[in-house]
Each structure stands twice: as C-alpha cells, then as structure tokens.
Amino acid sequence: MMILKICGGALLVAFVTLIIKQLKAELAMPAALAGGVILLLASLGMLAPQVELLGNLWYADQLKGYAAPLIKSLGVALIAQTAADICRDMGESATASKVEFAGKVEIMLLCLPMINELLDFARALLLG
Amino acid sequence: MAIKFTVITLALMMVMAIGVRADGISVMDNLEEHGGLSLDGFRDIIPASAADIGNDAGEVARDFTVGRVVDMITSELAELASPLTRQLSILLGVVIITSAVNAAKNSISSGSLTTALEYLTLLCAVLAAYGTISGVWQRIADTLTDLNTFMIGLIPMMGSLYVAGGNVTTAAVSSAGLMTLTAFCEQLSYYVLWPVLRVCFGLSLITGLGGQVSLSGVSQTLRNMFTTALSFIMTVLTFVISNQVNLALSADNVTAKALKFAASNYIPVVGGALGDAIRAIGGSIGVLRSTLGTAAVAVIFAIVLPAVLQIYLCRFAFSITASVAKLAGCDKEGSVFEEMRGMLGFGLAILMSCAVMFLFFVSSFSRAAVGLLSQ
Numbered sequence: 387m388m389i390l391k392i393c394g395g396a397l398l399v400a401f402v403t404l405i406i407k408q409l410k411a412e413l414a415m416p417a418a419l420a421g422g423v424i425l426l427l428a429s430l431g432m433l434a435p436q437v438e439l440l441g442n443l444w445y446a447d448q449l450k451g452y453a454a455p456l457i458k459s460l461g462v463a464l465i466a467q468t469a470a471d472i473c474r475d476m477g478e479s480a481t482a483s484k485v486e487f488a489g490k491v492e493i494m495l496l497c498l499p500m501i502n503e504l505l506d507f508a509r510a511l512l513l514g
Numbered sequence: 515m516a517i518k519f520t521v522i523t524l525a526l527m528m529v530m531a532i533g534v535r536a537d538g539i540s541v542m543d544n545l546e547e548h549g550g551l552s553l554d555g556f557r558d559i560i561p562a563s564a565a566d567i568g569n570d571a572g573e574v575a576r577d578f579t580v581g582r583v584v585d586m587i588t589s590e591l592a593e594l595a596s597p598l599t600r601q602l603s604i605l606l607g608v609v610i611i612t613s614a615v616n617a618a619k620n621s622i623s624s625g626s627l628t629t630a631l632e633y634l635t636l637l638c639a640v641l642a643a644y645g646t647i648s649g650v651w652q653r654i655a656d657t658l659t660d661l662n663t664f665m666i667g668l669i670p671m672m673g674s675l676y677v678a679g680g681n682v683t684t685a686a687v688s689s690a691g692l693m694t695l696t697a698f699c700e701q702l703s704y705y706v707l708w709p710v711l712r713v714c715f716g717l718s719l720i721t722g723l724g725g726q727v728s729l730s731g732v733s734q735t736l737r738n739m740f741t742t743a744l745s746f747i748m749t750v751l752t753f754v755i756s757n758q759v760n761l762a763l764s765a766d767n768v769t770a771k772a773l774k775f776a777a778s779n780y781i782p783v784v785g786g787a788l789g790d791a792i793r794a795i796g797g798s799i800g801v802l803r804s805t806l807g808t809a810a811v812a813v814i815f816a817i818v819l820p821a822v823l824q825i826y827l828c829r830f831a832f833s834i835t836a837s838v839a840k841l842a843g844c845d846k847e848g849s850v851f852e853e854m855r856g857m858l859g860f861g862l863a864i865l866m867s868c869a870v871m872f873l874f875f876v877s878s879f880s881r882a883a884v885g886l887l888s889q
Contacts, residue, residue, distance in 0.1 A: 448600065449607040452638040459634050460615050463627045470624060486624045493630040500637050507644055508719075511712055 388432050396425055419472055426468055430461070455500065459493045466492075574809035583815070590820050594827055601646045602831040605851070608642045609835055613842035632846075639839075639847035640722045643832070643854045644715075650828050651711055654861045657821040658703045658868060664817060665696045665872055668810055672879050675806060679799035680770040684762040691755035692875060698751065699868045702744075707864055710740055711857065718853040722846060730853055737860045748867050752874060759878065807880020811873060818869045825862045829855050 399421030407414035466489025473482035612635040619631050669692050676685035717733040832855040839848035 448604050449611075452604075452608050452642060453611050456611050456615050456634060456638060459631060460618055463619070463622050463624075463631055466627060467622045467624055486626055489624075490626050490630045493627070493634060497634050497637060500634075500641055503641060504637065504644075504719075507641075507648065508715070511648075511708075511715060 388428070392425060392428055395421070395428070399425065415472075415476055418475065422468060422472060426464070430464075451500075455496045459496050462489055462492045462496070465489070572805055572809075574812050578808055578812040586816065586819060587823070590823050594820075594824055598824070598827045598831060601828075602834065605642050605646065605831060605835040606838060608638050609839045609842060609844060609847060612639060612839075612844050612847055616843060635844070636722050636846055636850070639844070639850050640719065643850055646828060646831070647854050647857065650824055650858060651707075651861060653821050653824060654865055655703050655707060657818060657865060658699060658707070660817050661814065661868060661872065662696050662700050664810075664813060665692060665699075668806075668876075669693065669696075671806060675799060675803050676879075679796060679803065680773075681763060681766040682769075683766050684759055687758045687762040688755075688875075688879065691758060695751060695755065695871060695875070698747070699871075702864055702868065706740060706744070707861065710737065710860060714853070714857050714860075718850060718857075721853065722850045730849060733853060734856060737856060741860065741863050744864065744867055748871055752871060755875070756878060804880050807876050810876040810879075814869060814872055814876065818865065821865060822862065825858050825865070829858045829862075832858070 399418065403414050403418045403421065406417050466485055470482035470485045470489075473479070473485060615631060615635055619628050622628050622631070669689050672692075673685040673689045676682070676688060713736060714733045717729045717736075721729050721733075832851045836848045836851035836855065839845075839851060
C-alpha cells in the first residue's frame with residue numbers, strides 16, 4: 387500500500403533532517419524541502435488513477451468545464467500551502483503570506499472564464 | 515258565389531298537395547364543404563410527440579383516448595430522458611468533485627486559500643444549475659405563447675358554433691371573456707415570469723456567493739406572494755366569466771324557446787316541420803361543439819405536456835442533487851439547488867394555472883346547452 391511507503395518516507399525525511407541539523411545546520415532546511423517535495427509528488431501521484439477514471443466517464447466532456455478548474459485550483463492551493471509552510475519553517479512568515487496571496491490570485495484567475503460565463507448569463511437574462 | 519267558393523277550394527287543395535319538408539339539412543356536410551374544423555392552422559404549435567394528432571377536430575376527438583394520452587406521455591418521456599439524464603449526471607459529478615475538493619481543503623490551514631476554493635466550488639455549482647434551468651424557463655415562456663395563440667385561434671370557432679346553436683348572447687360574452695383571459699395570460703410571461711426569474715436569480719447569487727448572507731427566505735416569500743396573487747386573480751376571472759356565460763346561456767334558452775313556440779304555432783302548414791328541422795340542426799350543433807371541445811382539450815394537453823414533464827423531471831433532478839450535496843457536506847451548494855427547484859415550481863404554477871383555466875372554459879363550451887334544443 388502506497389500510504390505505508392509515504393509514511394515511511396516521511397519518517398525517514400524527519401530522521402535525516404534531524405541528523406543533518408546536528409552535523410550541518412544550514413543543510414537541514416534544503417534536505418527537509420527536498421523530502422517534502424518528494425512526498426507531495428508521491429501523494430499527488432496516488433490521484434492519477436482517479437483522474438483517469440473521471441476522464442473516462444461518458445459525460446466527461448461536459449463535466450470538464452467544471453472539473454478542470456476545481457482540480458487545478460486544489461493543486462494550486464496545496465502547492466502554495468506547502469511552499470508557505472516551508473517558508474514559515476525557515477522563519478520567513480512575510481514570504482509565506484506572499485506565497486499564499488499568489489496562490490489565491492492564481493485560483494481567481496482560474497475562476498475567470500466561469501465568472502465571464504455567469505456574467506453572460508446574467509446579461510442575457512436581464513436584457514431579455 | 516258558389517263558383518268563387520269552388521275555385522278557392524280547388525286552389526287551396528292544389529297548394530296543400532305541394533310537399534314541404536326539412537330535407538337533407540346537415541350542418542356537418544355544409545361545414546365539410548367549407549374546410550371543416552380543420553387544425554391545419556395550428557400545426558406549428560403542436561409539439562412533435564403529438565404531430566400525428568389528426569387533421570381535423572373530428573379525427574382528434576375520436577383519437578383522444580386514455581391509450582393515446584399514455585402514448586404521448588411515454589414518447590415525450592423517452593425524448594426528454596437522454597438530455598435530462600446527462601444534466602443530472604453533470605450536476606451529480608459537480609457535487610462529487612466539490613465534496614472531494616472540500617475534503618482536501620480541510621488539510622489547507624491558510625484561511626485565504628480555503629475561502630478562494632469555497633468561492634470556486636460554489637461558482638461551479640451555480641453555473642451547473644443555471645445551465646439546466648435556463649432552457650426550461652425559455653420553454654415555459656414559449657409554451658405560454660403557443661397556448662395563447664391556440665386559444666385566440668379557437669375563439670372565433672367557438673363563437674360561430676355558439677351562434678349556430680342559437681346562443682347569440684353567449685357567443686359575445688364568451689368571446690369577450692376568453693379574449694380577456696388570453697390577454698392576461700399573454701402579459702403573465704412579460705410582467706411576472708421573467709421579472710420573478712431575474713429577481714430570484716439575483717437573490718440566489720447573493721445566497722450562493724455572498725458568504726454568510728442567505729436570502730433564500732426572501733426569494734421563497736416573493737414566489738409565494740406572486741403565486742397567491744395569481745391564484746386569486748385566476749379564481750376571480752373564472753368566477754366572473756363563467757357566471758356571465760351562464761346568465762347569457764339562460765337568456766339565449768328563453769329566447770330560443772319563444773322563437774320555437776312562435777314558429778310552431780303561428781307559421782301555418784310548415785310550422786311543425788320547421789320545429790323538427792330546428793331540433794335536427796340543434797342536435798348537429800351539439801355534436802360539433804362536443805367534437806371541437808374534445809379536440810381543443812386534446813390540443814391544449816399536447817401543447818402543455820412536454821413543458822410540464824420537463825419541469826417535473828428537472829425538479830426531480832435538483833431534489834436528488836440537493837440531497838446528495840447535503841449528504842456530502844456541501845450545504846451551500848445544496849441550498850443553491852433547492853433554490854433552483856423552487857424557481858421551477860413557480861414556473862410550473864404559472865403554466866398549469868393558464869392551462870387549467872383554458873381547459874375549464876373549453877369544457878364549459880362543449881357542455882353548454884344548445885339553445886335550439888331547449889324544451
């Protein structure tokens with residue numbers, strides 16, 4: 387099961403980071419960052435079969451307009467959250483806030499086509 | 515003097531030898547010569563599921579059986595099943611993906627990122643719901659227009675048959691009443707249906723995307739208010755017009771009785787035969803009225819059926835989606851779908867009110883006593 391591998395990997399990263407911190411403190415953060423990125427990519431890789439299943443559904447073409455922005459936004463949020471957490475671990479909370487803000491802006495950009503569609507619908511309804 | 519008396523007697527006997535009878539009078543034959551009760555003018559507004567409904571009112575009335583009604587319903591359901599199943603699948607798909615995103619969102623500690631994700635999931639639900647409802651609303655408006663067109667075309671036919679049956683005053687009163695009703699139903703689409711949809715649309719947007727603000731109660735109150743006002747106005751119109759028609763029928767019956775008495779008693783020789791001829795005509799007019807009335811009921815049913823079935827199926831789809839959304843923890847999305855369901859209910863109320871009113875008047879027409887047959 388993949389979850390056992392990921393949990394084992396996380397424990398290994400934590401242990402290695404602890405040891406490196408004792409030996410060379412300045413290398414601990416990059417080691418934690420690398421381990422975190424690998425774990426995140428492994429977790430996202432677990433979603434691949436589900437995404438393929440969604441794509442094979444008979445109504446997937448119609449659903450794509452809604453599913454794609456949702457899944458992309460979730461990915462953006464997870465990546466922004468991970469980066470912000472790493473910045474906070476390094477003591478850079480201001481940078482972390484900027485990363486979160488950038489993530490929010492990216493999500494709003496992904497919403498833009500849907501907002502346009504809603505405005506078109508409202509315009510058609512109000513103007514007859 | 516005797517010769518004069520003999521000549522007059524012989525002349526009277528020659529006159530009495532001439533046979534007089536009401537022979538070969540058939541209103542149906544006469545009507546057939548002039549195109550009959552043809553439905554050719556209404557072909558464009560009769561939906562495809564009832565396209566083989568018949569060429570004239572006689573055929574339509576004969577074919578309008580329970581089996582035929584069931585056939586129309588099943589064929590319409592078969593036509594609606596595929597697109598509505600697709601819409602339902604899309605709605606459920608959006609709900610399932612939204613619930614998955616909401617579950618994953620819990621692992622994100624940043625408040626601003628979770629708020630942005632919440633906004634996006636609600637936007638998806640709102641768009642999916644509006645994509646379903648917009649087509650239905652246009653269909654309701656088009657069905658109301660077709661219904662009015664048919665009734666406006668039917669009014670002169672009903673008036674002619676009233677007059678032919680000796681109900682002259684009833685023809686005038688009934689035509690005026692039905693014109694009032696069709697004008698009222700025509701204005702419903704422009705002054706009630708679309709404005710309420712626009713207001714409810716705005717309120718549902720605020721409820722869905724406006725954070726903590728929930729205006730679904732205001733929307734519900736607005737729809738209830740309009741439905742109550744509509745019911746009151748329809749009841750008053752039905753009461754007034756039906757009473758006017760009943761009074762006119764009574765007046766026409768009295769007039770017809772007096773005319774028949776005068777014809778039978780004061781017209782020599784042929785007065786009795788004339789009374790029989792009038793009764794024969796009256797019977798034919800009665801058959802024509804029943805035929806046209808039944809045919810009109812069938813056509814109204816055929817016009818209204820597709821829209822009503824579509825509304826019911828969409829409401830069912832939104833009910834299922836709202837229940838699934840609430841089970842999956844997507845309460846706000848569930849509220850949006852409940853709101854859509856309510857808006858469809860309002861559209862159904864308007865459509866059914868107009869259809870039932872017209873059916874009532876058409877049924878009254880077919881059951882109205884023929885003045886020429888009054889005893």
